[in-house]
Structure formats: C-alpha cells, structure tokens
Amino acid sequence: MNVVSRGIKNAFRSPLRSGAIILMLAISIGLILSMLVARTSVNAKIDEVKATAGTSITITPAGVFGFAGGGDPLTSDQLATIKPTAHITSTSATLNDQLSTTDTNLVSSLDLGSFGARQQRFENGSSNSSQSDRLATRPAPTPRTTVTGTTNPNSVSTNGGDLNITSGSTIDGNSSSLVALVGSDLATKNNLTVGSTFTAYGSTVTVSGIFNTANKFQDSGVIMPLTTVQNLTSQAGAVNSVTATVDSSDNVDSTVAALTTALGSKADITSQAKQAANSVASLESISNLALAGVIGATIAGAVIVLLAMIMIVRERRREIGVIKAIGGTNGKVIGQFVTEAMTLTVIGAIVGLTLGVLVSGPMTTSLVSSSQNSTSTTSRPQGGPAEIFRGGVQSVRTNITQVSSSITPTIFATSIGITLLIAAVGSAVPAWFIARIRPAEVLRAE
Amino acid sequence: MLAVKDLSKSFSSASGDVKALDQVNLVVETGQFASIIGKSGSGKSTLLSLLGALDIPTSGSIEVDGVDIAKLSAGQQTAYRANKIGFVFQHYNLIPNLTALENVMLALEFGGLPAKKRKARAEQLLTDVGLDADQQLRKPARLSGGQQQRVSIARALANHPAIVLADEPTGNLDSETGKKIFDLLHRLSRSEKTTIIAVTHDMDIAGKTDKTFKLKDGKVTA
Numbered sequence A: 001m002n003v004v005s006r007g008i009k010n011a012f013r014s015p016l017r018s019g020a021i022i023l024m025l026a027i028s029i030g031l032i033l034s035m036l037v038a039r040t041s042v043n044a045k046i047d048e049v050k051a052t053a054g055t056s057i058t059i060t061p062a063g064v065f066g067f068a069g070g071g072d073p074l075t076s077d078q079l080a081t082i083k084p085t086a087h088i089t090s091t092s093a094t095l096n097d098q099l100s101t102t103d104t105n106l107v108s109s110l111d112l113g114s115f116g117a118r119q120q121r122f123e124n125g126s127s128n129s130s131q132s133d134r135l136a137t138r139p140a141p142t143p144r145t146t147v148t149g150t151t152n153p154n155s156v157s158t159n160g161g162d163l164n165i166t167s168g169s170t171i172d173g174n175s176s177s178l179v180a181l182v183g184s185d186l187a188t189k190n191n192l193t194v195g196s197t198f199t200a201y202g203s204t205v206t207v208s209g210i211f212n213t214a215n216k217f218q219d220s221g222v223i224m225p226l227t228t229v230q231n232l233t234s235q236a237g238a239v240n241s242v243t244a245t246v247d248s249s250d251n252v253d254s255t256v257a258a259l260t261t262a263l264g265s266k267a268d269i270t271s272q273a274k275q276a277a278n279s280v281a282s283l284e285s286i287s288n289l290a291l292a293g294v295i296g297a298t299i300a301g302a303v304i305v306l307l308a309m310i311m312i313v314r315e316r317r318r319e320i321g322v323i324k325a326i327g328g329t330n331g332k333v334i335g336q337f338v339t340e341a342m343t344l345t346v347i348g349a350i351v352g353l354t355l356g357v358l359v360s361g362p363m364t365t366s367l368v369s370s371s372q373n374s375t376s377t378t379s380r381p382q383g384g385p386a387e388i389f390r391g392g393v394q395s396v397r398t399n400i401t402q403v404s405s406s407i408t409p410t411i412f413a414t415s416i417g418i419t420l421l422i423a424a425v426g427s428a429v430p431a432w433f434i435a436r437i438r439p440a441e442v443l444r445a446e
Numbered sequence B: 001m002l003a004v005k006d007l008s009k010s011f012s013s014a015s016g017d018v019k020a021l022d023q024v025n026l027v028v029e030t031g032q033f034a035s036i037i038g039k040s041g042s043g044k045s046t047l048l049s050l051l052g053a054l055d056i057p058t059s060g061s062i063e064v065d066g067v068d069i070a071k072l073s074a075g076q077q078t079a080y081r082a083n084k085i086g087f088v089f090q091h092y093n094l095i096p097n098l099t100a101l102e103n104v105m106l107a108l109e110f111g112g113l114p115a116k117k118r119k120a121r122a123e124q125l126l127t128d129v130g131l132d133a134d135q136q137l138r139k140p141a142r143l144s145g146g147q148q149q150r151v152s153i154a155r156a157l158a159n160h161p162a163i164v165l166a167d168e169p170t171g172n173l174d175s176e177t178g179k180k181i182f183d184l185l186h187r188l189s190r191s192e193k194t195t196i197i198a199v200t201h202d203m204d205i206a207g208k209t210d211k212t213f214k215l216k217d218g219k220v221t222a
Ligand SMILES: Nc1ncnc2c1ncn2[C@@H]1O[C@H](COP(=O)(O)OP(=O)(O)OP(=O)(O)O)[C@@H](O)[C@H]1O
Pocket: B011, B012, B013, B018, B019, B020, B038, B039, B040, B041, B042, B043, B044, B045, B046, B047
C-alpha cells in the first residue's frame, strides 16, 4: 500500500457515487472531444473554401444582371482604369450578346420552353394594341443563341479550369478575326464541325473549335474574340464583364476597395473571396459555437470534479485528521486525494473519449447541415452567364455541407490535456482544504 | 523524560477566550505509566493534543528528551508524531476502508519502515495485541470495539514511540474489556520502556498507574 494505491482504492469506496461522478465527467469529456472535432473539421473546411476561392474579382456594369436590367456597358476608359490597378496581374473582358433568328443562320439548340417564352413576352408588342393584335402582329418567340466575346475563352469554363475543347483549337481572344468556338450542343444541332462557317450579324464566321462544359446553357453558345463581337455589334470598346486576377488572396480586399474608389457607382464589383467569405460565415459561427462548447464543457467538468472532491474531503475530515495525527504529511494526504480525483477523471475520460469518438461524426454533420438549412434561403439566386461564378464559388455551394469529421492525434492530445487540467483544477481547492484540517480535531467527539 | 513547564492554551470562541489549560507544570519519567483524571471540560484532551504536537500551545514549553516540541516546525512536528508518539483514541479512529493489517502498515509507512518489512512487523504487532490471522485481514467495521482498540494500540506502538498518548482508551468498552486493554498497554510499556500517558475516568485504573495528575479548570491540582 502506498499513496497511489490508497488513492485508487478510495476512488471506489462508494461505487454508486463514483459511478455518478464518472458518468457526469464522461459526458463533459465526450462533449469536449466532439466539439473539438467539430471545430477542427469546420475550420479545415473554411480554410479549404477560402483557398479554392481564388483571387479573381468580377467587375460588371451597375444595374446589369445577366441579360436582365439596364444601364450602359463598361467603356474602354473604365477598362483602362482597371488594368493598371496595383496587384492586378491579368484581366479578361467579356461582352455578351444574343443572336436572334434575323442575325444568324444558326438554329438555337435550346428549347424556348415556358421560361424563355416569358422572358420575351414584352418584345415586339406595342403597348396600346389589343390582345388579339399583339398575338397576330408578333412573330412566334424563338430561342436565341448567346454570343460571348471574350479576351480569354478559358474564362467561360464552368469548373474554374481551362475550357474543354473537344475538337479543333481554341481562339486568340485578343484578335479581331471572324473565328468562333461553338458549344457542343449548338454544333450538333447545326451540323457544324471544325472549319464550317455560319453567318452572324451579316458576316461569315469560321468555326475554330468545339467546346463542352457540361452546362447546357454554355454548350448552346458561341465564343468569339472580344474585339470581333464589339465590331460586329458596333459597340467599340464596350464590355459587360471584366474578371481581374489579383496577385495574392491577401490583396483581394484592398484591390476591391481600390477599384470601388476608381469606378465609383458605375460598376458592381464582386470577388470570389468575398463570396466565399459569405458562404463560410455560417461555418465560422459553428466553429465559434464549438469553441464555446469546449470551454463550457471544460468548466462543467472541472466544477464536477471540484464539487465531488470537496464533498469527499468534508466527509473524510476526521480520517484526514487521523492520518495527520499518526504522522502522515500534508503532501501524502493531498497526493492520495489527487490520485483519487485522477482515477475518477481518467475513467471518466476513457468512457467520455469513447463516447466522443462515437458521437463526434454525427454531431459535426448535424451541426453543419442544420446551420446550412437556415442560411441557404439567404443566398441569392443564380442568373445569366455573367452571373455564373466560374468554378470556385459554385463548387463551394455544393460541397460546403460535406464537412468530414476526423479525430486527429492533436485533437486527442488536446482532449487529454484538458482532462488533466480538469483533474488538476478539481484537486487544487480540496488540497487546500486538506492542508487546513487540524489534526487536533480527532480528539473531539464526533 | 517529559517535562511540561507553564503550559497554557486558550481558544477564542464567540463568547471570548476559553482558557483550556492554565499554567500546567508536570514531569513524567521515561517508561512511567501516568494517568490524567478530571471532570469533563477540565482540559484533559487539550493537554494530550499539545503533548502529541497536534496543536500549538499559547505559551509554555514541552520538553521531550531535552527538545522543546512547541518550537518545532510543522514538518518536524509531523515527523515527531510519526516517530516519537503513538496515539490511542477513545473512538479507535481506524481508517474504515483499510484492514486491521493495513491500518498498522499505514503507521509503519509514515514511520519510514521499508515497504518490504511492513507486513511482517504489522502481523507481529497484531499478534502481540491478540488478534488472530483472520481478524487481521478484516476491516474495522467487522471487528468488536475491544478488537478495534487492540488494533489501534498495535498501530500506536508500531514505530517504537517514546510516548503513547491515550485519550480514554477504555471509554467505549465494558469494564472487563477495559481492564484487559489497560493491562495490555501496561505490559507493552514495561517491555518497550515506553512512557504512557492515559486519560481515564476509571479510578480503579488510575490507582494502578505510577503517577496520577488531576486536572480542574485547566490547572493541575495534584
Ligand atoms: N477547538 C476548540 N475551540 C474552542 N474551545 C475548545 C476547543 N477545544 C477545546 N475547547 C474547550 O476547552 C476546554 C477543555 O476541553 P477538553 O476537550 O480538553 O476537555 P476534556 O477534559 O477532554 O473533556 P471530556 O472529558 O469531556 O473529554 C473545554 O471548555 C472546551 O470547550
């Protein structure tokens, strides 16, 4: 028998009480572990989202949303302002237009459908004509073919990488030749292959390549060099979307600020980083919640051990006096009680960590998905081609709920560290009580 | 030799200071069996607690073999209790979740006996006070009062103390068992040359001791 074995033995002196203490401790330690897991997993996800968000900034004319809205396109003056802005390494500019049946010999590969028909219901009809007049005078609505004039054809890609050219070769976005990349659906519909020609805005355009993005809308469109579209549509220098790439993600915010000052209210500026930050806001609140949970459970655990040990020390006051009276030092008595507290805590930790391992996965998932449900309603709807955030943010939206929880050695070590902290705090105050018990009390009647 | 000079102890309570001991002087020679008698509240337990360094006197000195224990540091007092003093209490005060054997071994641990030698020594002590092998392995709750007091005597004698202090060791026992316990203490003090100071209410027992001190209101009257 020594201090340690007496301490361990004492931990089981009252099995029912010890069981209750161990159970309470196990719950708080299990909570600590699962909250740590949730926090670590969510933080990892936040970092991942921020890292994939990229460094691009999109500048669109104020008031334009896809093909909807009004306002003027960006001018070449504004473009000249954007390009030299500090930290911007490259820019790609886009001008979108739609080809109607009178502009081209191409047949759209999109069905108009009820959605498309509704978008065209205001056109061609005079406001004061009667219902029957309008139906009679108005040609049947037809779907249109989207033309994207861009300095960088890869910017049309929907997955953030290079545009997938299935045959032929890509075009030089900075040229002004009458060449085009044709979406795979449109090519099939019009029997176009590399080298074929079609007419657009009264000019003959040669097909340089066929691309496929797996996005039906994009694959029904045509991509041409920016200047070509500007010339064909008589909009010299006009652009309705500029994507600027910033040298480092740290400089995105400052560059957005600089551009906002330079362009004023004439342009809307959005960055992927900002979008990503918005979409991870809910994850960040989960992370904070989890941290609060860790702290709360730690305090609860420490209080449980503290109260239990105070109760035990008070109950064994006389016994402590006897041990001191027969020559036991304060150190030995305290050591015995600390061992007792440690024994209870370690068993609580084993049960709690097991519990935590089982519970942490489902808990992380439910924390994340419940918060996503509440925030998804606030995310704005996706619109026309200019509105599709190329790559990054779109993929973020779909996999933000896929936070995988895993227990790393660091988390385990942290949990054990916290557990020891609980035991230490829970023993310190009782130790002080023990030191103050006067051995002379044993001579007093009970 | 134990020499107490001008020993006083006061407690502060709500209604002012209580003088539990007032200028006590007494001498007990080594190996003597002394008894302390007196009415309840006369200060008998207080005197024993000071002699056993369980408490610190308000004034005065307690010299044990030339050393004033009142002036020892807290650590030295603990060592003094472990090695020089054996206590026998009225309520036995054994540790309830340790067996008789383990209770004696606990005192041996505090006295600094190497772990290997403790079991044999504890068994010997318990056999000497009359506990058989089966009783030695029982916890206090499963021993009679007299048997528990025998265990506590074995524990008190474990480290060959210079002085055994006993506070009404027979107070909870019938007179016949009490006599046996007293005889046991007497016999052991003779063979080990241990000084024994025992508080008792039993005048028969007090009459058989070498020396009797009578306390009244914190003062020694005879
Ligand atoms: N810790 C204390 N605080 C206050 N007063 C105390 C304390 N200990 C003892 N006293 C007082 O000191 C006096 C002597 O008490 P003590 O216990 O020494 O008496 P006693 O002779 O042992 O009595 P009994 O025969 O009933 O055991 C009593 O008046 C008691 O109330």
